[in-house]
Amino acid sequence: MLKCRGIFWAIAGVWALTSASAAFAQETALPPIVFTPGTGDGTTTVNPVPIRPSFSCAGLPQVQNMFAMSYAQSGPQPTHRLDPTLLNQALASYAKYHCSYGRISGPALIVVVDFAKKSNEPRLYRIDLRTGQGLDDPIRVAHGIGSDPNDDGITDAFGNVQDSLMSSLGPARGGEIYVGINGYSLRLDGLEPSNDAMRARDIVVHSYSPSLMRYFNGELLMMRGGRPGTSEGCFVVEPDKRDWIMQTLV
Numbered sequence: 001m002l003k004c005r006g007i008f009w010a011i012a013g014v015w016a017l018t019s020a021s022a023a024f025a026q027e028t029a030l031p032p033i034v035f036t037p038g039t040g041d042g043t044t045t046v047n048p049v050p051i052r053p054s055f056s057c058a059g060l061p062q063v064q065n066m067f068a069m070s071y072a073q074s075g076p077q078p079t080h081r082l083d084p085t086l087l088n089q090a091l092a093s094y095a096k097y098h099c100s101y102g103r104i105s106g107p108a109l110i111v112v113v114d115f116a117k118k119s120n121e122p123r124l125y126r127i128d129l130r131t132g133q134g135l136d137d138p139i140r141v142a143h144g145i146g147s148d149p150n151d152d153g154i155t156d157a158f159g160n161v162q163d164s165l166m167s168s169l170g171p172a173r174g175g176e177i178y179v180g181i182n183g184y185s186l187r188l189d190g191l192e193p194s195n196d197a198m199r200a201r202d203i204v205v206h207s208y209s210p211s212l213m214r215y216f217n218g219e220l221l222m223m224r225g226g227r228p229g230t231s232e233g234c235f236v237v238e239p240d241k242r243d244w245i246m247q248t249l250v
Contacts (some may be wrong), residue, residue: 005121006047020176021107028060028135031095034212036061044136052107052108052247052248053107053108053110053130054108055107056105057095057098057104058104059129060094063130063132064120066132067084067087067091067132070132079213080122080137080138081119081135082112082114082135083116083189085146086114087112087135088173090110090127094106094110094129094189097173108130109127109128109248110126110127111125111127111245111248111249112125113125113126113141113235114157115169115211116139116145116151116153116155118152118227119140119142119148119153119227119230120140120153120221120225120227121140122137122138122139122140123140123141123187124139124235124237126137126245126248133155138239139237139238139241140216142230142234142235142236142237143167143214143230143233144232145230145231145232146159146166147165147166147167148230150223151227151230152227153225154226158176158191158194160190160193160197160201160230161201163234164192165231165232167233167235168197170191170193171189171190171191171192171195171197172195173188173189174186174187174188174205174249174250175199176250177246177250182236184206184212184243185206186245186246186250187199187204188203188204188235190203193238196207201231203232203234203235205237205239205246205249206240207238207239208236208239210239210240215228215231215236215238216228217229223246
């Protein structure tokens, strides 16, 4: 069966996602995971400090041509290169949300997640629109347990409903960083009907404590054939990648 692709994309404020499948049960050898609703009460907010580079909307056609030439080059494409269809969707959303109604610039960095890939594969891309850097260097990210009910690492469904524990598809904007039950976390605001409940659902970007048997813990990965644990719909990255992603999106 042909797997349809969906995307979640974000930019120093906006994300994009792609589709895959969902898992509900953890390995029987592992203790059950009890989810705690929400990801923090929001009382402790961390003011973003990085100064992000901007990108001129006038240069977007040139960037699109640059990317097109990269994909058109003869010979095999790099193994982990971002799917060109997803990249084009992300760029179209960038133009819609950053380069319309008289706006002349937006952030230079965007994030695209390809959820058509299995969770044991790198699938989160941070792309620099000025240089094209990042097309071939994705990192791993966990998806929602409600999107992968048979826990095979492939997302089968996506949703935008409270308590569905599903990942959502569509462009989103990075919000504020706060301290929650998973430490530093970044709120997200979905921009379309497919994901506009992200903030209300507490769908955020966060990492985890490496000592916990959750997500990318080494022992857990071995027991699960390389698949990270599933989330409540949040985008969970490895600890050493947390700040790298958050400073891109706030």
